[in-house]
Amino acid sequence: MSRNFLIEAYQKLRRRLQLVSSHSGEDALNDAFCQLWAGCYDPASVNEGEKLLSTAVYHRQISLWRKENKYKRASLEDVNIAEPPPDNEETEVFWQIRKLIETQLTPVQQDILTRHDINDESYREIANSLGMQETTIRMQLSRARKIIRETYKKTKK
Numbered sequence: 001m002s003r004n005f006l007i008e009a010y011q012k013l014r015r016r017l018q019l020v021s022s023h024s025g026e027d028a029l030n031d032a033f034c035q036l037w038a039g040c041y042d043p044a045s046v047n048e049g050e051k052l053l054s055t056a057v058y059h060r061q062i063s064l065w066r067k068e069n070k071y072k073r074a075s076l077e078d079v080n081i082a083e084p085p086p087d088n089e090e091t092e093v094f095w096q097i098r099k100l101i102e103t104q105l106t107p108v109q110q111d112i113l114t115r116h117d118i119n120d121e122s123y124r125e126i127a128n129s130l131g132m133q134e135t136t137i138r139m140q141l142s143r144a145r146k147i148i149r150e151t152y153k154k155t156k157k
Contacts, residue, residue, distance in 0.1 A: 006036060009049030010135075013057075025057075030142045032056035033135070100151050101144075109144035116141055 010033045014026070032053050043049040101110060111130070115121040116137075123141075127134040 005043045005046050005049045006033070006041060006052070008046045009043070009053050012046065013050060013053055026138075027142045027145065028057045028060045029053065030135075030138045032060055034139050037135075096155065097148060097152060100148050100155075104147050104151050105144050109140050109147075112137055112140050113144050 010029070013029055035056060036052055041052060043052055101113060105113065108130075112126055115126045115129075116123070121129075123134045123137045126132075127137045130137070
């Protein structure tokens with residue numbers, strides 16, 4: 001089974017997302033792609049693939065919105081995991097997140113997160129150096145961020 005149209009649609013939507021620089025949108029797209037890929041969807045055209053991905057992303061975002069409104073989410077967007085900030089409150093958050101990275105993520109997820117978010121390596125560079133596919137790197141990074149967000153949120157309750 002060839003799912004080239006799904007891959008092309010994913011790449012096309014990803015390029016559009018890169019223009020707006022949305023990590024949550026990129027995470028949603030990665031998750032939607034992985035769900036469709038695992039479900040063995042084989043669209044007949046790129047347009048059909050885009051529709052499938054767009055619908056899956058839309059439904060995921062609605063679910064997240066409902067969840068966020070029910071359970072307020074702690075924002076980790078502005079937390080730099082490379083260096084601790086000078087402010088005491090932010091320093092505490094920094095060290096909590098670093099500890100979560102070390103204790104909650106697999107070594108591969110830690111490596112990918114460090115390479116991408118600290119060393120500013122591209123997905124392609126990471127994939128080549130680890131001998132993995134670029135989509136696997138994206139998926140692992142997305143999962144790692146989700147684990148950190150959810151675990152951090154639980155510690156704040």
